[in-house]
Amino acid sequence: MLIVMQSHATEEQIRNVCARIESLGLKAHPIPGSLRTAIGITGNKGAVDLAVLETLPGVVECIPVSKPYKLVSRDAKEEDTILRIPAPAGDLVIGGDKIALIAGPCAVESEAQIMAVAEPLAKAGVKLFRGGAFKPRTSPYSFQGHGEAGLKILAKVRERFGMAIITEAIDNESLDLVEKYADVIQIGARNMQNFSLLKRAGRARKPVMLKRGMSATLDEFLMAAEYILSEGNYQVMLCERGVRTFADHSRNTLDLSIIPAVKQRSHLPILADPSHGTGLRRNVLPLSRAAIAAGADGLMIEVHHDPGQALSDGIQSILPGEFVQLAEEVRQIAAVLRRTVN
Amino acid sequence: MLIVMQSHATEEQIRNVCARIESLGLKAHPIPGSLRTAIGITGNKGAVDLAVLETLPGVVECIPVSKPYKLVSRDAKEEDTILRIPAPAGDLVIGGDKIALIAGPCAVESEAQIMAVAEPLAKAGVKLFRGGAFKPRTSPYSFQGHGEAGLKILAKVRERFGMAIITEAIDNESLDLVEKYADVIQIGARNMQNFSLLKRAGRARKPVMLKRGMSATLDEFLMAAEYILSEGNYQVMLCERGVRTFADHSRNTLDLSIIPAVKQRSHLPILADPSHGTGLRRNVLPLSRAAIAAGADGLMIEVHHDPGQALSDGIQSILPGEFVQLAEEVRQIAAVLRRTVN
Amino acid sequence: MLIVMQSHATEEQIRNVCARIESLGLKAHPIPGSLRTAIGITGNKGAVDLAVLETLPGVVECIPVSKPYKLVSRDAKEEDTILRIPAPAGDLVIGGDKIALIAGPCAVESEAQIMAVAEPLAKAGVKLFRGGAFKPRTSPYSFQGHGEAGLKILAKVRERFGMAIITEAIDNESLDLVEKYADVIQIGARNMQNFSLLKRAGRARKPVMLKRGMSATLDEFLMAAEYILSEGNYQVMLCERGVRTFADHSRNTLDLSIIPAVKQRSHLPILADPSHGTGLRRNVLPLSRAAIAAGADGLMIEVHHDPGQALSDGIQSILPGEFVQLAEEVRQIAAVLRRTVN
Amino acid sequence: MLIVMQSHATEEQIRNVCARIESLGLKAHPIPGSLRTAIGITGNKGAVDLAVLETLPGVVECIPVSKPYKLVSRDAKEEDTILRIPAPAGDLVIGGDKIALIAGPCAVESEAQIMAVAEPLAKAGVKLFRGGAFKPRTSPYSFQGHGEAGLKILAKVRERFGMAIITEAIDNESLDLVEKYADVIQIGARNMQNFSLLKRAGRARKPVMLKRGMSATLDEFLMAAEYILSEGNYQVMLCERGVRTFADHSRNTLDLSIIPAVKQRSHLPILADPSHGTGLRRNVLPLSRAAIAAGADGLMIEVHHDPGQALSDGIQSILPGEFVQLAEEVRQIAAVLRRTVN
Secondary structure (H helix, E strand, C coil): CCEEEECCCHHHHHHHHHHHHHHHHCCEEEEEEECCCCEECCCCCCCCHHHHHHHHHCCCEEECCCCCCCCCEEECCCCCCCCEEECCCCCCEEEECCCEEEEEEEECHHHHHHHHHHHHHHHHHCCEEEEEECCCCCCCCCCCCCCCCHHHHHHHHHHCCCCCEEEEEHHHCCCCCCHHHHEEEEEEEHHHCCCHHHHHHHHHCCEEEEEECCCCCHHHHHHHHHHHHHCCCCCCEEEEEECCCCCCCCCCCCCCCCHHHHHHHECCCEEEEEHHHCCCCHHHHHHHHHHHHHCCCCEEEECCHHHCCCCCCCCHCCHHHHHHHHHHHHHHHHHHCCHHHH | CEECCCCCCCHHHHHHHHHHHHCCCCEEEEEEEECCCCEEEECCCCEEEEEEEECCCEEEECCCCCCCCCCCCCCCCCCCCEEEECCCCCCCCECCCCCEEEEEEEEEHHHHHHHHHHHHHHHHHCCCEEEHHHHHHHHCCCCCCCCCCHHHHHHHHHHHCCCEEEEEEECCHHHHHHHHCCCEEECCCCHHHHHHHHHHHHHHHHHHHCCCCCCCHHHHHHHHHHHHHHCCCCCCCCCCCCCCCCCCCCEECCCCCCHHHHHHHHHEEEEHHHHHHHCCHHHHHHHHHHHHHHCCCCCCCCCCCCCCHHCCCCCEEEEEHHHHHHHHHHHHHHCCCEEEEC | CEEEECCCCCCCHHHHHHHHHHHCCEEEEEEECCCCCCEEEEEECCCCHHHHHHHHCEEEECCCCCCCCCCCCCCCCCCCCCCCEECCCCEEEEEECCEEEEEEECECCCHHHHHHHHHHHHHCCEEEEEEEECCCCCCCCCCCCCCHHHHHHHHHHHHHHCEEEEECCCCCCHHHHHHHCCCEEEEEECCCCHHHHHHHHHHHCCEEECCCCCCCCCCHHHHHHHHHHHHCCCCCCEEEEEEECCCCCCCCEEEHHHHHHHHHHHHCCEEEEEHHHHHHHHHHHHHHHHHHHHCCEEEEECCCCHHHHCCHHCCCCHHHHHHHHHHHHHHHHHCCCEEEEC | EEECCCCCCCCCHHHHHHHHHHCCCCEEEEEEEECEHHHHHHHCCCCCCCCHHHHCCCCCEEECCCCCCCCCCCCCCCCCCCEEEECCCCCCECCCCCEEEECCCCCCCCCHHHHHHHHHHHCCCCCCEECCCCCCCCCCCHHHHCCHHHHHHHHHHHHHHCEEEECCCCHCCCCCHHHHCCCCEEECCCCCCHHHHHHHHHCCCEEEEEECCCCHHHHHHHHHHHHHHCCCCEEEEEEEEEEECCCCCCEEEECHHHHHHHHEEECCCCEEHHHHHHHHHHHHHHHHHHHHHHHEEEEEECCCCHHHHHHCCHHHCCCCHHHHHHHHHHHHHHHHHCCCCC
8 A cells, every 4th residue: 555645745644643553553664745645554464445635735646556366366366367177078177278158048048948959059069068057037927937846957968968067156055056966157247247246256165267347347257256265166267258338339248358468367277259249240250259359368248049939039140141251250369379170 | 139230231130130129028129320220129028138138140239228126126115214212211213314423443342432422322322323343454464353253242222322333244254243233234345245244134023234335336326226126024224334446545536426216216314434435534524424415314433432343444534523523513404494403 | 665575486586576676876774574575765856767676576565655846745745735716796706714606507508698698697796706718528529518609608707796716727728718718627538648738728828727537646636737837826726526337326425434535635625516527417416515514625616597407417407496506405415614705 | 319308298298399399490200109209309400419309308318319410431441541641662551451550759759769660670671661750748747848950850751661650739830830841740648629720731731640539429420420520531541559447457447349349330431540549568469459459440550769768658659670560460360351561
């Protein structure tokens, strides 16, 4: 933390601030400048909320210096975390030089629908299949998902096609079920700061995909992941899915610059979801290519065999045939970065 | 829903879109313009997700027309909802021509701290006391609240000073406890779209304060309230607490224009929280006055007897004495709007 | 400037950064912490762009400490700047304990229209009349203003009703004309960073109202004003007119928290424009009251005698009779803050 | 335009709105729905500002349907606009299946600096060289550019290395000079809605690059281009350079989803500027790849031979050698999209 004093702060005000810092068990380092004095603080282990020093007489501003995350940081672990998701038809590796493709419909609507989507995706080489059984919907009158019945349908997909399963948990009860039936637990954007759910996910024995909240800063995103790791679950991957801005030509603004920013600060893998990120079918292909070109460790794509009849998000779902083209273009772009799709 | 066709859309494409609409059991109303044709749709009860029509050949855009909320809307109930919060020392009325002042510390830190804050607030006429026992914190290493022990301290405040209690629930488990100990259940900004929690609050038999999410649109905010009403709990008040923008001179950007906007569309009361809304003690007074001047039905203010020692949010907490001044200025501004502080 | 080093930065990297700082003629102050070292820099007069130090090995981040503005700062001048706008029927004072009301139509449409609006406003006590002769419009096909002919009509308003005139300049040519005909030169939000125009306004001998850009931070806003002062014109007032956010219930989001923030950092007066700030007639009254309650030094309000026929911004213009009510409520709220409308 | 009536609007209110529409010379198309009536309007040529209908009794909302731009629209011209920039060492093609690389330093600092950057870029095959002689800077105390002397240095680059020149104009005076010395006129983000400058650029006989404003919507961006075309200059290319959001891990948020969105609506080429888009040297390479993968028609990259000594934007400038790597990776990604770098 750095305290910036007013240019006309008195010597006494500066001494007072230093005394207050020392009284908290910390060390004050005054730096007199030509215009004003700044005071560095060291020794803070995080227990003291220093922002309150901003209210002392003569203080202009408190500037945080240390980043608050620990376990997710490259300071704690320099090399990339690489996740291995076991699947009957072949494990999926996420991180390092491998690119992961996750695909499937927005929601589990029926067994027939799921199988109709799963078959071509399995043939296209997809190893991790997505589909929501618990759906967080803006309206209470929209389809809310089939719950455990949906999870059972997903389990049949694994059995029949050998793909691993990822699906969203929206509260502690559904997380118990998701942990039982699925291979990867997804925490959605709207729950990125549902700390109770994050702690529960941290006690799960399955890997977790954490999606970025709609207006989460990089620090908040990494701190949300820190909640999971701090409970003992180190199998975490992040996913950028678009943030809320003033822009109205896409449902959200996919923020690809967070990919290199995460990679600089954290060892965790980061994927992108261009389906939610753009909200429009015709943008899924260009933004998928872009995410891989920016360095994403994988993609999560909504695919539906009949988007016009989808119960949710039909407008951003692509057809299985379009997914095959996407996978091929992604494979070629990954090769430019000397990475391979697995 | 209104479908806008491309200017060079063919007659056949227009017929196709109309046929598709009719096949969904809805009625199509083509409106040929000089440049392009638009197609109105009527008869939709909300079961069909029409956005997918945007992907049909010749279509430029689908524009939603009807608002998705029902029970919270003035269409459903024209007159203002007025809540009455029973309290031993006198009930609090929220809505109509009454202004409600809610005050207390960010968190329940200890019985001594709570009593030190509660006493002057009770003397100042506060009827609804706030204080968090379950704290949603960005960092897992920050103080997370005392849980049920904190709720018991709050119950003593009601007993000793006759004030009603409002406190936050962060998951289904804590909501059970909050419902038991408190008079009003608070749902925080980070949980505004925790639909599982909203449904549980909708089954509670205590009034609910729902805070606006950090990047929630007006429609999303009202839809979140709709979740609570749709489960049977009509005792809901809303609270604006600042949204996330690029602006960096305040912690959040308090969006007071949502107050008249809510009042136009919904019968629910709406309050403002200038403490979280600005994040700075010196801004609490001016923005409190502004919120009341904009038509807010009340304020929620963080007060601490020793902000420099607060375990959380000390930087935005005002002193009990400052609260007295705030209450007086608010009373005078309310009078300009022919309203009274109760 | 504060340089934050990586936690595993080597001694040599730290020495390198210090050497580089000293080679720029500045002084380095290393502050070794438990986790990492930070390095304070003093002696920078602004000539050196230190951000580039962020690219040195071992550096995590460069954090600017000093604010870049000088003349607009309270460091340069502690007491409030108070402007006096001379007008035949009585001067207008802006700043200090006086509240200023500026009113008039969006655009000068015709002499008849201007006189129809000016007459009731003069009667209501308005001393500074607004009306655009040069209109920055999003579309090249929208009404662009009457130019000099419009300025001549405004000059007649001053002659007939004794009010001073404020009108917008959009380039150096129109600024020459505005300076000749009007009493206050307005720089619009879209031109807040048109530095060529700001410099020209800084050489004008009339006061300037500078509106906040649609996505300007507080620092950028004050730096834009600094451009005007640095050319010698100290007669500057600021105006908050709403910023661009994701919120879609108002045309812009009026950011009233900037009012106390400006007052803390700068001696310049700051007004609010709730007409552009909200973009909706029904929100002008509540947000006008709120702006004054937040501490604004005045309001700029769009008034039209027949908004349904206005060539621009009819949707946010209020009627002269509504303005009278607004002025009365504002007067009462100003009294709560011990200020008077002049 | 579509008018949405309140659910309890009376027959008379609906008749009134229709009568008002017809009185404006337009045609009203009422669409009675189960909940409420909507009224379509046709025949509007843009002269009438219909938003004001929102203030009529019984009206909830006015929803614009037609897009306001004409000449930039694919409705006006279906095939892609392809620009050809003549240069002594070989023309540059922008648009169609060609990718254009524009590179050079942020500012012209000295002849020696410019030549030191230009030589390796010319060798790397760059055909269009950038460098600012007129610099829009946030602070009046920052380096403002060398003006005409800088333009003369750029002219020497063309002479010596055969590259064409692009440089920014910031007002009408500088545009005269830029038109005289350069091959492409750049309009910067801060001037995107400087309509006076846009009109002047529309009368220039050189191609124009228009950068997106920091908070410009897609419609505003295209309307700004429409200003240039409407004055007769059809040689326009667009450039995405990042928008302002809450995100603080990059200087701006590069919004790559606007690339396919522009391509759907407009025939104009669109490039990306990942240097300003991210503001950090280490992000320039990944975001450059991403922009091309998303379908951009080219890149504008800041390159400096000694970024640590740059007078501006050193922090986001890459070295000539890094540019060579960037160009090679971009070439490979362009090939995946069946495009070639020229």
